[in-house]
Amino acid sequence: MEENYHFKGRSLRSPLLAEDMDGKTPKDVANSCGAKSGVNYGAAESSGTYNAVANQWLKSMHRQVEQLFPLDGSGLIRVPRGYLVENRFHGGNWFDVEKTASRCPNPHACPAQNISIIDVYSSGVCAAGYTHTACAQCAPEFGRSTGDPFVCQKCRYSWLQWVTFLGKQTGIYVFTLFTAGKAQEGRNRQSVLLKIALSFGTVVASVSGAVRSTDTVTEVMPATESEGSDVTTHRRHRPKFLTSLASLWSPSLDCLLNSRALSIQGWLLLTAAAPVALWCFTAIFVAAKAACTQTFKAELKKGLIQPSIVVVTCFLPGIMGSAARFVPCVHFMSDKFQEKVPQYVSCALDIPCTDYQIKRYVLLVAFSAMGALVGPFFWRTVISRSKAWPEDARKATLGFLVAGYRKDLDWWEAMVLTRKCALVMAGSLFPASYSPFLFLTFELIIIGASLTLHSYAKPYDDASLNAMELGTLFASATAILSAVVLTLQPIDWTLNSSINKPTLAVFTGSIVVPLAVLMLLLAQEVRIGFLRSPTAENASSTVEESTVEESIKESTVKEVGVQTAGT
Known part of the structure; x- marks a missing residue:
C-alpha cells in the first residue's frame, strides 16, 4: 500500500x-x-x-x-x-x-x-x-586536547588552568633538578628510578588517549546523558569528575588563551615557553652564584649543563610533539568514488594541504634535526668529552645523565630520550581518534625495538635495574597490544564484551602496577636518602654527644656521692 x-x-x-x-x-x-x-x-x-x-x-x-x-x-x-x-x-x-x-x-x-x-x-x-x-572543530567554551587535535575538552576557570599548567611543569622541573643534584652524592638508584618513571609515563600518556574513546571504556564507565544533543540514542560518557580531572591536569592551550583555534605557531611557542623560562631563571641564579668565584667561566659552564639536561629530559618530547602537529593532513570523505577530495591540515582545518605541502615536510625535517642536535647529539658529545674531567667534577655535573649505566654504555640515556621523542611525535603524526590503529602500530614498533635493544645491551650495572627497565618495557608492549584489541572492536564482530572487558583489565593492570611499584621504590629511595643526608647525620651525632655528656655527668655525680659518704 x-x-x-x-x-x-x-x-x-x-x-x-x-x-x-x-x-x-x-x-x-x-x-x-x-x-x-x-x-x-x-x-x-x-x-x-x-x-x-x-x-x-x-x-x-x-x-x-x-x-x-x-x-x-x-x-x-x-x-x-x-x-x-x-x-x-x-x-x-x-x-x-x-x-x-x-x-x-x-x-x-x-x-x-x-x-x-x-x-x-x-x-x-x-x-x-x-x-x-x-x-572536526570545538564549540565555544571548549578547546582542543593537547594530545589530539580532534578531541575537545571543556574549558575550566582560566586562573585555575594557568595555575595547573605552570605548577605541573615547575614541579616536574624542580623535583628532577633536585634528584639530579643528589646523583653526585652517590644516590644513583633514585636518579635511575625517576628516569624510568618519566619514560614509562610518556608511554602511558600516549596510549591512554587511544583507549579512552573506545566502546569498551564507554560501556564500563557510568553513563551520563549527553548535553545538547538531539539524538535518538543516548551516548555514554566518562564520569564528569574524570573529565574535569583530565582537563585540569592537562588543560587545552586553546582554553588558556581563550581562543577557539589557536594557531599551530602559538601552540608551539606556548609549549616551549615554560621550559625556556625555567631554564633562564636557573641560568640567572647560576650566573649570580658563579660571579662570586674566581673561575667564573668554568663554574658557569658546569652550572648550566645540569639544568640543560633536566630541561631536555622533561620537556623536549612535548616540544617535538607540538612541532610534529604541522605535518598530518586529514580528509572527511572517502576518495574511492571521487578523483579529488579536499584535505586539510589537522592543526588548521581551513588550510588545504595542497597549499602547505612543501612547508610541512621542511618544518618536520628542520625540527627533527634541531631536536636531535639539542637532545641526543648534545648529550653524546658532552658525555664523550667529560671522560677527561676529574671524577668528582664529572659526577657532580653529569651524575644524573650517566647514573647507573655501565662505563662503556654511559651514553645510553640518549637512546631513551630518542624513544620518548618518537613516541610523542607518533601521537601527533597519527592522531589516536582519527587513526588509532596506525598510531598504535608505530607505538608498538618503537617499544618493540627498545625492548630488543635493552634485552641485548643490558646497559645498567645493577641487574635489578635492568630487570625493572625490562619489566616496564614489557608492560608498555602489553598495554599497546591490549589497546590494539580494544580499538579493533568496531571492525571485528568477534571482539565482544567477553574478550574486551578482560583485555581492558589487562591494559589497566599493565599501567597501574608498574607505576605503583615505581612510585613506592622512588619514595623509599627518597626516604633512605633523607636518612643518610648530612642534616640527619648531624642530628644523630648531636643526640649521641648529648647522651655521652649526660652519662659523664651521672658518673661524676656518683663519684662525688661516694667520696662524701667515705668522708
Whole structure:
C-alpha cells in the first residue's frame, strides 16, 4: 500500500517506494547491502517533485556509496556513530538543498542518530563540545586536547588552568633538578628510578588517549546523558569528575588563551615557553652564584649543563610533539568514488594541504634535526668529552645523565630520550581518534625495538635495574597490544564484551602496577636518602654527644656521692 506525504502543499508518493533504473526501492537496496554503514553518498537536490528527489537520491547513493546506511519503514536513515549527515544550501537559497555525509575524524564526536529523508531539512548534530563540518572543530567554551587535535575538552576557570599548567611543569622541573643534584652524592638508584618513571609515563600518556574513546571504556564507565544533543540514542560518557580531572591536569592551550583555534605557531611557542623560562631563571641564579668565584667561566659552564639536561629530559618530547602537529593532513570523505577530495591540515582545518605541502615536510625535517642536535647529539658529545674531567667534577655535573649505566654504555640515556621523542611525535603524526590503529602500530614498533635493544645491551650495572627497565618495557608492549584489541572492536564482530572487558583489565593492570611499584621504590629511595643526608647525620651525632655528656655527668655525680659518704 502506498503512503502519501504532504510536501510544499502537494500530496506526494512515499520516497521509500520510488524505484531506480533497476526497479529497486531504497529499502530493497539497503537490505541487499546487509544494512551496513556507508562512507560517502552524493547530493539530493530538492528541486522538482519529491519523487524526483527520492529517485535522484537513490541513484546517487546507488552509484557512489560503498555501503548504504540502513533505512527503516518510517523513512529514517539510521546513521551510525562516526558519520554526520548535513544539509548544504546553495547560494543562500533555502529551497536549494543537498544532503551530504562526512566521516568524522573523531567517531565519538558524531553520535548515532536517525535522519529523516522525508524532511529535506533534517540534519545531524554533533556531540556536546563539537561543531562544524564532520564535527572536526570545538564549540565555544571548549578547546582542543593537547594530545589530539580532534578531541575537545571543556574549558575550566582560566586562573585555575594557568595555575595547573605552570605548577605541573615547575614541579616536574624542580623535583628532577633536585634528584639530579643528589646523583653526585652517590644516590644513583633514585636518579635511575625517576628516569624510568618519566619514560614509562610518556608511554602511558600516549596510549591512554587511544583507549579512552573506545566502546569498551564507554560501556564500563557510568553513563551520563549527553548535553545538547538531539539524538535518538543516548551516548555514554566518562564520569564528569574524570573529565574535569583530565582537563585540569592537562588543560587545552586553546582554553588558556581563550581562543577557539589557536594557531599551530602559538601552540608551539606556548609549549616551549615554560621550559625556556625555567631554564633562564636557573641560568640567572647560576650566573649570580658563579660571579662570586674566581673561575667564573668554568663554574658557569658546569652550572648550566645540569639544568640543560633536566630541561631536555622533561620537556623536549612535548616540544617535538607540538612541532610534529604541522605535518598530518586529514580528509572527511572517502576518495574511492571521487578523483579529488579536499584535505586539510589537522592543526588548521581551513588550510588545504595542497597549499602547505612543501612547508610541512621542511618544518618536520628542520625540527627533527634541531631536536636531535639539542637532545641526543648534545648529550653524546658532552658525555664523550667529560671522560677527561676529574671524577668528582664529572659526577657532580653529569651524575644524573650517566647514573647507573655501565662505563662503556654511559651514553645510553640518549637512546631513551630518542624513544620518548618518537613516541610523542607518533601521537601527533597519527592522531589516536582519527587513526588509532596506525598510531598504535608505530607505538608498538618503537617499544618493540627498545625492548630488543635493552634485552641485548643490558646497559645498567645493577641487574635489578635492568630487570625493572625490562619489566616496564614489557608492560608498555602489553598495554599497546591490549589497546590494539580494544580499538579493533568496531571492525571485528568477534571482539565482544567477553574478550574486551578482560583485555581492558589487562591494559589497566599493565599501567597501574608498574607505576605503583615505581612510585613506592622512588619514595623509599627518597626516604633512605633523607636518612643518610648530612642534616640527619648531624642530628644523630648531636643526640649521641648529648647522651655521652649526660652519662659523664651521672658518673661524676656518683663519684662525688661516694667520696662524701667515705668522708
